[in-house]
């Protein structure tokens with residue numbers, strides 16, 4: 001056991017060129033733990049706040065106040081604490097901020113600190129982070145099943161299409177390494193098809209292709225064509241995963257697909273997604289309706305919950321109580337775990353455990369604003385049994401996380417890959 005000697009925050013820059021918080025935690029024996037806060041663009045209204053300074057400088061996005069939270073109150077409170085007691089450390093952080101959404105300290109300050117402490121404890125125990133997480137939380141580690149973006153949309157691509165993430169999953173793969181190879185083939189096949197058809201504008205925030213489609217459905221047709229061009233059978237080894245991110249184009253049960261100039265209510269949106277699921281091999285859907293559309297989420301889950309994975313992201317904001325509530329509502333059957341939505345490691349793990357208790361899936365996820373930090377690759381492996389969403393197959397802030405999983409694969413063994421287990425009970429499992 002080693003005690004925390006000092007904590008220092010510095011300003012670094014994320015994958016969108018915005019300032020963000022990096023925290024160094026140094027233990028009395030000299031061990032260093034370091035982590036960087038990510039940042040979302042399509043944010044849930046109930047997630048922890050990124051504390052930004054406002055004003056004209058850096059488009060209001062500077063984080064001097066968040067740095068001051070870490071270097072001031074957080075550092076004072078944590079100095080002398082046992083870094084291996086993550087729950088105590090996170091409780092001490094929470095005790096400094098009585099606000100609902102960590103407005104006082106900033107979720108960017110708390111998440112970078114909390115993760116840096118986790119790293120320090122792992123290094124002090126001479127364990128890779130994934131192993132420390134597995135031992136600390138008494139989990140069986142396994143390499144996650146990735147979901148990988150092929151086209152970006154919504155808030156990540158200038159709203160060029162309404163739907164945010166068009167992704168593939170490869171539940172039929174035998175190893176993490178094989179998922180990477182198959183996804184690479186699909187990613188470049190999609191780029192080739194789009195270039196040939198004059199539909200390719202570049203690369204979106206998470207590395208997926210920035211599309212110039214005429215409808216949202218054209219993305220689905222193109223994705224199926226890309227899977228086939230890559231030599232795979234859609235719906236067999238490879239399936240489609242969507243993040244609708246519906247809160248970005250609707251509220252109060254009213255939605256507007258700008259690309260198609262169509263307005264619809266919640267029922268019509270659910271019907272449209274139902275038609276897509278009939279026509280395309282869609283295995284997972286995130287935020288199919290808005291974060292405020294409880295009736296819509298319950299209805300969607302009633303209709304499709306025994307068919308596909310239904311993930312709450314903005315709907316659940318990595319909050320264990322919301323997972324419990326949704327579980328008793330029979331809304332969703334899986335949760336996205338974003339550590340910065342919760343604001344600490346302990347709250348994120350608590351949400352993961354709540355999902356497991358509900359018999360739900362859990363997908364550890366990056367944000368659209370990312371960095372070289374690879375904590376989530378370790379978290380999802382250490383907690384085990386899950387899935388990992390990192391963005392696409394280009395840009396180093398994405399690839400660094402996939403590549404870290406390949407290094408973990410060498411330590412843990414290729415056999416530890418979860419494969420299609422997260423999709424037990426879906427149409428894919430029955431097919």
Ligand code: 2PG
Nearest residue numbers: 039040041042043367368
């Ligand atoms: C999401 C994430 C990642 P953001 O909605 O799931 O794709 O986006 O980080 O912008 O919230």
Ligand code: MG
Nearest residue numbers: 243245286313
């Ligand atoms: Mg989402």
